Amino acid sequence: MAPQLSHEQLSAIANQFGTPVYVYSADTIAAQYNRLSHAFAKNDVVFFYACKALTNINVLRYVKSIGAGVDCSSINEVKLALHAGFQPVNVLYTSNGIDFSEIEEARNLGVNVNIDSLSNLQKFGEKFGHTYPVSLRLRPNILAGGNLKISTGHDRSKFGIPVEQLSELLSVVALHNIYIRGLHIHTGSEIKDVEVFVKGIEVLFEMIPSFTELEFIDLGGGFKVPYKEGDAETDIDLLAKKVSEAFADHPNPNGKPLQIWFEPGKYLVSSAGYFITRVNVLKHTAATTFASINSGFNHLIRPMFYDSYHRIENISNPSGALQKYSVVGNICETDTFAWDRELNEVREGDYLVFYNAGAYGFEMSSNFNSRFKPPEVLVIKGAPYLIREREDFKDLLRNQVDISAQIID
Numbered sequence: 534m535a536p537q538l539s540h541e542q543l544s545a546i547a548n549q550f551g552t553p554v555y556v557y558s559a560d561t562i563a564a565q566y567n568r569l570s571h572a573f574a575k576n577d578v579v580f581f582y583a584c585k586a587l588t589n590i591n592v593l594r595y596v597k598s599i600g601a602g603v604d605c606s607s608i609n610e611v612k613l614a615l616h617a618g619f620q621p622v623n624v625l626y627t628s629n630g631i632d633f634s635e636i637e638e639a640r641n642l643g644v645n646v647n648i649d650s651l652s653n654l655q656k657f658g659e660k661f662g663h664t665y666p667v668s669l670r671l672r673p674n675i676l677a678g679g680n681l682k683i684s685t686g687h688d689r690s691k692f693g694i695p696v697e698q699l700s701e702l703l704s705v706v707a708l709h710n711i712y713i714r715g716l717h718i719h720t721g722s723e724i725k726d727v728e729v730f731v732k733g734i735e736v737l738f739e740m741i742p743s744f745t746e747l748e749f750i751d752l753g754g755g756f757k758v759p760y761k762e763g764d765a766e767t768d769i770d771l772l773a774k775k776v777s778e779a780f781a782d783h784p785n786p787n788g789k790p791l792q793i794w795f796e797p798g799k800y801l802v803s804s805a806g807y808f809i810t811r812v813n814v815l816k817h818t819a820a821t822t823f824a825s826i827n828s829g830f831n832h833l834i835r836p837m838f839y840d841s842y843h844r845i846e847n848i849s850n851p852s853g854a855l856q857k858y859s860v861v862g863n864i865c866e867t868d869t870f871a872w873d874r875e876l877n878e879v880r881e882g883d884y885l886v887f888y889n890a891g892a893y894g895f896e897m898s899s900n901f902n903s904r905f906k907p908p909e910v911l912v913i914k915g916a917p918y919l920i921r922e923r924e925d926f927k928d929l930l931r932n933q934v935d936i937s938a939q940i941i942d
């Protein structure tokens with residue numbers, strides 16, 4: 534189990550910075566990274582943190598300090614990573630469906646580029662030929678991941694170049710003599726079954742002989758983390774064993790050893806994050822007792838969007854009698870975080886903490902209902918640091934253009 538922040542630490546942070554607030558533990562991020570790197574110590578493996586999970590530049594810098602690279606999903610994430618101090622060689626841009634100009638920009642910034650369509654590959658080849666190495670995102674037609682919304686490798690998925698288009702792919706590569714340095718798959722999020730990765734590797738291995746300049750295979754991210762007690766998680770040690778066996782059985786035909794790349798997002802930051810809220814109102818009804826908190830899916834969308842489960846604790850009354858509450862938000866839309874969940878007796882004003890809030894929490898937040906986005910706090914060696922301020926009223930007006938002179942009443 535990775536190190537956890539205590540109730541006392543979390544309460545003190547809530548008192549100091551107010552609620553709602555996102556809190557991240559640097560120690561947990563490091564512990565998760567170390568679990569991965571120890572498991573794969575025998576292989577030539579590089580981890581690129583899939584930063585769309587959480588992009589605060591201080592988190593990026595911390596991830597850099599512990600030795601990981603960064604995987605980006607937009608050119609802006611690439612720029613944030615470079616801003617945070619990553620060297621371009623340690624930045625990977627895994628694009629999908631983007632305008633070619635972003636690929637050109639990424640190439641001009643000198644980062645690793647992963648191309649996911651024949652169309653963009655064609656444009657890349659016409660412009661750059663063999664002058665700049667790229668990798669290819671392939672679609673292995675494997676169904677994997679926690680649910681269809683987060684499943685990206687199946688045969689109806691928009692992601693990657695379908696493997697059945699290999700011959701068209703090879704003709705584009707040959708026509709422009711494109712320098713293909715890596716092959717990539719990312720089949721989804723919350724993949725608990727190690728066999729899925731093995732299947733993906735097998736698909737890739739069949740394709741390796743077609744690419745004579747390969748130097749790495751990128752197996753993506755999607756390791757599952759437990760959200761509640763008894764939840765399965767990806768067995769990282771078993772994965773490492775299977776992956777190294779598979780690679781030992783398939784030497785690179787071009788003689789170069791193949792480096793293995795991974796892109797963990799959730800695995801590094803999910804359990805490192807806590808979302809602390811406060812109970813505004815208790816409402817007793819025939820159906821349930823509602824505990825309405827000072828937040829909503831505008832701050833943490835995963836339960837409503839993915840039906841995901843987040844463990845919740847009442848850190849203000851940890852020894853109160855267990856009772857059932859439905860934890861709901863305060864925005865004008867059905868906004869249920871948990872239905873009939875057992876919690877220690879909840880009183881108005883108590884702090885409720887959501888666990889596993891580091892990945893896709895703040896990052897997917899919005900200003901729906903004209904609410905402010907919460908602040909973020911990073912705990913390093915036991916000390917909390919504010920790394921993003923709570924928004925205020927001027928943030929709601931920023932970028933709005935006032936044309937009141939045209940609107941005469």
Ligand SMILES: *Cc1c(COP(=O)(O)O)cnc(C)c1O
Nearest residue numbers: 583627719722754755796798799
């Ligand atoms: C989102 C994403 C990841 C990370 O997924 P997690 O489930 O957070 O590990 C990795 N690679 C790519 C290309 C992604 O889009």
